[in-house]
Amino acid sequence: MKKHPALKYFRFDRPGNPHLWCPGCGIPQIWYYTIKAIEELKLDIDKILWVGGSGCTGRMCTYWIGDYFHTLHGRPLGFATGVKLANPELTVICHMGDGEVAGIGGNHLIQTARRNVDLTAIVVNNFNYGMTGGQFSPTTPRGAFTMTSQLGHIEYPFDLCKLAATCGATYVARWTTFHSRALINSIKKGIQKKGLSFIEVISQCPTQYGRRNKIGNGMQMMKWFKRSSIRKEKAEKTPKEELKDKFIVGEFVDIEKAEFGASLRGLIKKRRKESVKN
Amino acid sequence: MSRIEVRLTGFGGQGVVLSGIILARAAMYDKKEMVQTQSYGPEARGGACRSEVVISEEAILYPLVEEADILVAMSQEALDKHIDSIKKGGTLIIDSDTISRVPEKIGIKVNKVPATSIASEKLGKGIVANIVMLGALTNLADIVSKEAMEKAVKESVPQGTEAINLKALEEGYLCAQK
Amino acid sequence: MNKRILSGTHLFQGDEACVEGAIAAGCNLFAGYPITPATEISERLSWRLFDVGGIFVQGADELDSLTIVIGAACAGWKSMTATSGNGICLMQECIGYAAITETPCIIVDVQRAGPGTGAATKTMQGDVYQVRYGSNADYSIIALAPESPQEMFDLTVEAFNLSETYRVPTFILADEIVGHMREKVVIPEKVKIIQRKRAKFPPQEFLPFKVESDTDVPPMPAFGEGYRMPVSGLTHTETGSPSTDYEVQKRMVSRLWNKVEKNVEKITKIESAYLEDAQVIVLAYGSVARSAKSAVLEARRQGLKIGYLRLITIWPFPDKVIENIAKRKPKAIIFPEMNMGKMVREVKRVAGERTKVISFPKPGVELHKPKEIYNLIRRVTN
Numbered sequence: 001m002k003k004h005p006a007l008k009y010f011r012f013d014r015p016g017n018p019h020l021w022c023p024g025c026g027i028p029q030i031w032y033y034t035i036k037a038i039e040e041l042k043l044d045i046d047k048i049l050w051v052g053g054s055g056c057t058g059r060m061c062t063y064w065i066g067d068y069f070h071t072l073h074g075r076p077l078g079f080a081t082g083v084k085l086a087n088p089e090l091t092v093i094c095h096m097g098d099g100e101v102a103g104i105g106g107n108h109l110i111q112t113a114r115r116n117v118d119l120t121a122i123v124v125n126n127f128n129y130g131m132t133g134g135q136f137s138p139t140t141p142r143g144a145f146t147m148t149s150q151l152g153h154i155e156y157p158f159d160l161c162k163l164a165a166t167c168g169a170t171y172v173a174r175w176t177t178f179h180s181r182a183l184i185n186s187i188k189k190g191i192q193k194k195g196l197s198f199i200e201v202i203s204q205c206p207t208q209y210g211r212r213n214k215i216g217n218g219m220q221m222m223k224w225f226k227r228s229s230i231r232k233e234k235a236e237k238t239p240k241e242e243l244k245d246k247f248i249v250g251e252f253v254d255i256e257k258a259e260f261g262a263s264l265r266g267l268i269k270k271r272r273k274e275s276v277k278n
Numbered sequence: 279m280s281r282i283e284v285r286l287t288g289f290g291g292q293g294v295v296l297s298g299i300i301l302a303r304a305a306m307y308d309k310k311e312m313v314q315t316q317s318y319g320p321e322a323r324g325g326a327c328r329s330e331v332v333i334s335e336e337a338i339l340y341p342l343v344e345e346a347d348i349l350v351a352m353s354q355e356a357l358d359k360h361i362d363s364i365k366k367g368g369t370l371i372i373d374s375d376t377i378s379r380v381p382e383k384i385g386i387k388v389n390k391v392p393a394t395s396i397a398s399e400k401l402g403k404g405i406v407a408n409i410v411m412l413g414a415l416t417n418l419a420d421i422v423s424k425e426a427m428e429k430a431v432k433e434s435v436p437q438g439t440e441a442i443n444l445k446a447l448e449e450g451y452l453c454a455q456k
Numbered sequence: 457m458n459k460r461i462l463s464g465t466h467l468f469q470g471d472e473a474c475v476e477g478a479i480a481a482g483c484n485l486f487a488g489y490p491i492t493p494a495t496e497i498s499e500r501l502s503w504r505l506f507d508v509g510g511i512f513v514q515g516a517d518e519l520d521s522l523t524i525v526i527g528a529a530c531a532g533w534k535s536m537t538a539t540s541g542n543g544i545c546l547m548q549e550c551i552g553y554a555a556i557t558e559t560p561c562i563i564v565d566v567q568r569a570g571p572g573t574g575a576a577t578k579t580m581q582g583d584v585y586q587v588r589y590g591s592n593a594d595y596s597i598i599a600l601a602p603e604s605p606q607e608m609f610d611l612t613v614e615a616f617n618l619s620e621t622y623r624v625p626t627f628i629l630a631d632e633i634v635g636h637m638r639e640k641v642v643i644p645e646k647v648k649i650i651q652r653k654r655a656k657f658p659p660q661e662f663l664p665f666k667v668e669s670d671t672d673v674p675p676m677p678a679f680g681e682g683y684r685m686p687v688s689g690l691t692h693t694e695t696g697s698p699s700t701d702y703e704v705q706k707r708m709v710s711r712l713w714n715k716v717e718k719n720v721e722k723i724t725k726i727e728s729a730y731l732e733d734a735q736v737i738v739l740a741y742g743s744v745a746r747s748a749k750s751a752v753l754e755a756r757r758q759g760l761k762i763g764y765l766r767l768i769t770i771w772p773f774p775d776k777v778i779e780n781i782a783k784r785k786p787k788a789i790i791f792p793e794m795n796m797g798k799m800v801r802e803v804k805r806v807a808g809e810r811t812k813v814i815s816f817p818k819p820g821v822e823l824h825k826p827k828e829i830y831n832l833i834r835r836v837t838n
Contacts, residue, residue, distance in 0.1 A: 011686070013697040046682045054689075062688060062698065067679040069530065070688035072553050075523045082527020082535070083679055085485060085511050090531070090680050108523070111516040264511050271506040272458065299638060303467045306640055314467075314638040318577060339750035340826045341637050341743070 006035045009065045019063055024218020026177040026203030030124055031060050037187035048091045051076045056131045057097035057124040074105025077112040080119050088261050091191055098125040102138035102158045113167035113196050115260040120190040120197045126205035134208025145212045160200045165253045170195030172253035176202040176225035194259045202247050281334040282421050283343040287360050288352030291323040293408035298329030303430035304422040305333045313341040333421055348419050350411055371414055389418055396449050406446035413450020458507050468641040470608040470634040471496035474564055475504055477612025478536050480647045484510040485535040487524040489517050492576040493632040494566040497538040518543040522550035529559045530687055532678030534616055538564035541583045551625050552591030553689050558623035560652055562615050565627055566635035569820035579632035580820030581742055581794040587627045588771045594709050596716035599627040599771040601742040605639045617650040622715055623673050629770055633743035633823055652676050659683045666694040672715035716772050725768035726777055734763025736836055737781055739791045741767040744824050748792055751829035760837055778806040785810055788836050792816035792824045
């Protein structure tokens with residue numbers, strides 16, 4: 001049997017199941033797309049750190065063969081900032097869930113984007129908290145059913161890309177698990193960008209969200225993504241009412257601006273030049 | 279010299295804390311033991327503010343003032359609040375421009391220094407009134423040397439303001455002599 | 457001037473002395489959120505750290521701050537944060553994470569009066585339990601309680617050394633009085649510095665959480681050094697793999713607990729005087745110890761046989777020290793604390809029935825006056 005090309009990057013250290021994701025889940029797909037981006041950029045494994053928090057997405061880092069930093073729920077960006085400041089040579093990639101980044105870790109996203117830290121933040125948005133059994137998250141659409149919105153969800157969802165862009169991220173993109181090539185290219189671009197790259201990936205959670213909202217299995221959910229996605233360029237020319245329930249995909253921000261660590265190191269140089277008063 | 283307790287009081291923004299730091303620094307230059315503390319409210323300007331300095335030849339344990347040997351008051355409110363903390367036989371130094379009424383208290387020496395008018399009229403900078411008060415304190419209380427005080431002022435005030443502050447110290451010193 | 461050690465005599469606030477201690481010890485990163493009465497630490501570090509090639513970050517809150525500190529530590533740097541009681545409340549999740557990942561980090565807690573917002577500019581010793589037991593489940597930490605700006609310098613250096621040695625979050629448990637008071641601080645030419653243990657084996661033979669026979673502390677490679685470190689807040693095996701197995705949990709938690717608790721005698725620092733003939737002993741820590749010592753000296757002048765003991769190490773609690781005093785069966789141990797009587801429970805636990813332990817609590821804002829402690833000594837001895 002042919003071995004999957006990503007397996008040489010996979011940490012086989014768990015007894016029983018090689019990984020904990022459900023059949024049809026989008027997370028292992030995104031895991032592989034991240035590997036593809038790393039491989040295509042020909043990066044040194046020992047100079048890449050994967051960072052995650054708690055939850056299904058948070059576990060992605062724990063299967064990475066190199067250094068990994070499996071941190072607190074919602075707070076990977078804080079920990080990643082610390083690492084990046086101490087060792088700017090590392091490529092730091094954070095995978096986070098929608099609940100993490102938009103809920104409990106909202107402030108970490110806001111501040112990391114505002115500071116423009118040189119990190120790649122990949123947010124897997126599957127519209128619910130999967131690991132805890134499918135509760136609603138800050139990105140769950142209105143009217144959707146989850147274990148804590150069994151009467152139909154009444155809150156408004158976040159637009160994560162708008163949030164990241166407003167806060168100052170230098171690269172912002174959204175794709176779905178259906179858009180594999182575009183997503184890999186975005187991850188590559190994000191890694192190379194000197195500043196905060198924010199990539200939202202709409203992903204399927206067939207076990208919880210798909211089942212409770214009668215969307216179907218993993219494949220059927222991906223077909224839903226394909227059907228409901230519209231490119232940013234096309235969306236701009238489409239009447240607003242037609243964009244309801246659509247996933248607008250594409251690149252939203254791609255700018256250059258001073259990165260946090262570099263700016264801080266500038267202060268060291270500045271201080272060296274000055275006569276120092278104690 | 280046994281333990282001497284100095285309490286400097288006023289409202290926030292008058293430089294009361296800085297005065298305490300300068301006095302403590304002078305005591306350090308005189309090779310004495312000293313502790314400086316401060317107490318203030320949440321306000322950055324206005325509100326009651328006090329700074330305390332304990333000076334001794336021996337190691338200082340309890341860092342705060344219990345009974346002041348010397349009370350320096352730069353506002354009426356501060357004086358009214360702290361006059362009872364002066365030890366019997368202790369010294370009170372007030373800014374007579376900002377304080378009109380000295381409550382009755384038997385057995386203390388009262389010294390009036392027109393610090394605000396000296397600072398604003400003679401020196402043209404009202405903000406250095408606290409240093410004028412320190413000059414008076416240096417002369418009246420004899421707890422730190424004048425040389426140490428001058429050095430401490432130079433080391434503690436913002437760069438570029440050394441000259442006017444030293445002048446304020448001198449004016450206060452001379453004023454107290456009269 | 458880019459000196460790490462500001463040798464010489466200075467008039468420093470406790471908070472400023474703490475900064476110089478950190479820099480002398482090799483601290484390269486600080487992240488902290490402004491909070492009275494610890495803010496002066498941030499203010500001085502915001503320029504001082506850049507002088508020595510380090511980095512200062514103002515966190516967006518206490519969680520942001522401690523995550524950055526832990527991140528930098530895992531990348532090989534010495535790092536620190538500073539806060540007060542309310543900030544510690546917010547940091548608890550990260551403290552537990554630092555404990556399970558065995559990440560050295562320094563947390564300075566300049567305690568203020570609480571609970572809640574309390575009286576921000578006033579003193580208290582209210583956090584002694586929350587720094588020890590605040591995060592979920594069982595782990596160990598080290599906490600040192602300075603009584604002066606000089607000790608803010610000395611003990612901050614010591615805290616870095618202990619944190620690196622035992623790979624535990626280490627606290628400077630100061631209080632507003634010590635943090636804000638100015639006193640003479642003498643900084644030596646050189647300070648003793650301990651670096652964390654590095655891996656002896658090449659990456660292929662290295663097990664991230666395997667300990668050598670003589671210690672409970674594994675070596676700690678940094679990210680990016682080729683060791684492919686699995687750092688996780690999950691219960692983990694020696695290889696770093698997550699596990700929910702009882703034996704794995706038992707081994708890991710026992711080690712997290714024992715690596716400090718078993719070394720309590722090595723870690724413990726105390727100051728004592730007149731214990732030999734003491735009929736009553738006054739026990740204290742932090743700023744209160746200054747009043748306690750003053751009262752003891754006065755009692756001695758009056759011919760009373762009073763002993764003095766100061767805990768510099770608060771956690772791990774020095775059972776042996778209390779045990780040794782209790783064995784002498786003094787008439788009483790008097791324990792003034794600026795809280796409703798917290799550490800006194802530890803003392804009572806160790807002393808048992810052998811001596812009377814008298815708590816002298818004050819609920820914060822006001823420091824014990826020497827006279828108050830002296831009067832209590834009088835009442836107890838009569």
